[in-house]
Amino acid sequence: MSYIKKPRVHHPGLTRNRLGLTRRDYEGTMSTLCAGCGHDSITAAIIEAFWELEIAPHEVAKTSGIGCSGKTPTYFLKEAHGFNGVHGRMPSITTGAHAANRELVCIGVSGDGDSLSIGMGQFAHVVRRNVDMLYIIENNGVYGLTKGQFSASADVGSTAKRGQVNREHPIDSVLLSLNLGAGFVARSFSGDKEQLVPIIKAGLRHRGFALIDVISPCVTFNDHRGSTKSYQYTRDNYNQLVYADFVPPAEEIATSIEAGNMRSVQMHDGSRIAFRKVPEDYDPTDRDQVYSYIRGRQRAGEVATGLLYVEPAPRDATDAVDFHGIQGTVDEPLSHYPFEDLCPGAEALEKLQKRFQ
């Protein structure tokens, strides 16, 4: 939207987290997306979440594919390494980076075109592999950068800016990832930062694959009457199904939570997700129930949002393991493993070759 450079000097009174960093330190360069783009609101929520979690920016690896969503990692965490790869292939690059250095906090930002069309295969398989990452789909139902073609998430009956009606069935990333075994599945709305920030924080702390599909209206190509991904439509049909708070390990659950309707789910690192409000007969830890419930809400024309499903931390190590658990990898990052412990040496080679004589 603007090529104005951000100021180098900030107000001295900005609040600092325990690392001594202000929110500004978690920003990137100025966004070049359209004014009012939902993606920019998501960027702001990402910045807020990282700042609140007090994660050092350089410990993060931020990745993306191609499209408007692919541009966004530039707009947050300028002190983190980023990789804006090729279309639909963010999952494989992130998988490789995580395989090499498991200490990196991985966040991948993708779009509905990037993940559900060209990148559908990689999306499905990064879920299966349970790569420890937060995967955000900035879902606007269209290809923005190529000027408004329908994407695979466009609903049947939704119209394009020039009036064409979509007749093909949508792919829903929430239902899909539930089906593929994702341990953390959420849907949110770029216009609801209050809901989005705690979900991002929980997603970053979830060990294993975490999906947040964020309805993120495209103000230029998909914000008209007839679109089911517009600000207006989303607000009209918004159903905050699940209210959840992210509670870091050291903190007590706040007292304002409605008594009787509260449930807390323990996470791997000791933090908890406190479900403040969920519908009756809805268990956010019951995959099958969540699946059918969301299907029901969709049939009623609602956009069901919130931290919809979370797998409780496994009771023992053999249960539900993430990528490195499946791989059985050492704790130290492979990228920095001492060569002396990787190379068997001349004596071993001499001995080994007897096998080939």
Added chain:
Amino acid sequence: MAVDNRLTAIGGDAPPASTNGERPAARVNDLAFKIGTVNGTGSASANGLLRSAIFRMGIPVSGKNLFPSNIQGLPTWYEIRANADGHTARTARFDLVVAMNPATYQRDVEEVTPGGWVMYDSTWPLPRELDRDDVTFLGIPLAKMTVDNFKGSRVRILMKNICYVGALAALLKMDLEIVRGLLNETFAAKAKLLDANQLAISLGYDYALEHFDCPLPVHLETMDGNRDSIVIDGNTAAALGCVYAGATVAAWYPITPSTSLVDAFTGFCHQFRKDPETGRNRFAIIQAEDELAAAGMVIGAAWAGARAFTSTSGAGLSLMSEFIGLAYYAEVPSVFFDVQRVGPSTGMPTRTQQGDIQFAAYASHGDTRHIVIFPANPHECFDFAVEAFDLAERFQTPIFVLTDLDIGMNDWVIPKLEWDDAYRPDRGKVLTAEELEAATGPFHRYLDVDGDGIPWRTLPGVHPNGAYLTRGSGHDRFGNYTEDSEPYADVLARVGRKIDGAAPHLPAPEIRLRDGAKIGLVTIGGCRGAVLEAVEELAERGIDADYMRVRAFPFHPDVEPFLAAHEVNFVIEQNRDGQLRKLLISETDAEKDALVSILYYGGYPMSCHHVMDGLAPHIDIRTPAGSRESAALGAAPHGAAP
């Protein structure tokens, strides 16, 4: 006993027409035989046993497995060539054929050289139309033998194979103790199977001794040619190289003929890379959903600082080309093994070719040009694997190691692999946390600080001062996004200079010169053995030829002077289009007319006779006095011979 086989060969090798009915004179440690079976019948272990026994007799030997793209029921052949002089390239001249597959009897019988032998299962009569009066048929009732002596159909099928090994041992004068010793090693823990195998060997051996005049005049004698050698396939050797180079991440998608490279890597990692205390892995091997993802994982892992590689074949490389362009332009060190098979498209998955040379050199859209290295045998697979990781990190670019099915999957006798414990990986220009902490100015990823075209890089997670955004979109020397002409061109030109500058640091060509040579034989990869044999054959006919094997692209500075020193250079390779020749024409100042293609691309490993056939129209090859390969000359049409 060392035997000067060349003398005996000259004495005994009359032209084909006159061998009818005559018994060939003795020829020792210079023979080739072929076993035709049905795949899925367990013949691989019997054939491996034969090859191993000959190796342990100290005779240079190769085993070529010509197998179908199938699991059970289709024809498969195993070719063994033993040669005291170390000529173990494929040959089209078979002294003996073991015809175990009725479906290929006709073809197998036709392929025996006149004066040779056909061994077959005489439990059933051989069809009359197969009769040839210029070869000797050796009938052995293999099926009957196994039915009489073993229980269970599977065991009988397996033991039939071992029976022909026993018979061959007698006919070819193999050292029976070595054969039995190998079985003892293989079945050390399986007494029952060992007994069955030893019995089968005896059955075949005794039958042959009793019914035939053993040994055949063409046979083997123990010698001492393999003291410092091993038998290994290229995929296993390359995998070992990856382990020794310190590679920790492998991502791949199964594809013949490269699968066994990752299989071997997995095996070696489990042997050498387990944490002794926790039993956990100092490696990650990811079977990706396709080759696109495999390439992406390698690039992601390499970007994060691991030595990472993938192994594929041409069809997979096509799929990877999108990511290859990214790695080239974003300058991510990465290693790609391409074990070439026959293309285009699915082609012939279990046949060999050198069809990806041009593709690898320029893979992906836009201006891309890659470092490609070409091992000729498993020994170079090991060495070049290590070299590939160093080159990738030194030049921050994808490196392609082009082998082929013949090198990758067949058994080669090579000198023992060597390792220098002083070796440390060349990680290239990577800034450490300390260097980044001490930096006085901002870090710029694509700035040519040292004037060699190679910028400095940083790894994620190391230091905030090293952060930058890697992108495949247009970027300037500072690492920022750009759509402006000059900053874009500046980076692209610098990347081009970087690759140009790599040429002298890549493996130099292998050059062998002869006094007075006027012609050059130029080749690449696994054609080495066939071409070197042709150089000797030419010398025997009074023609001196210089030899050069190109080992890397962009071409080493030594390549062009060799080409310029000869009026004519024959460029010998295994593809239809003369891909190496085309690269030489476009990337050196060599005259087009001075480079003449000799091509064989039918899918089997190249033989000396392909080279001689190809030379025949161009140079005066005098009628040889007694060259063995001459018998095969003319038998195979140019470019399509078996």
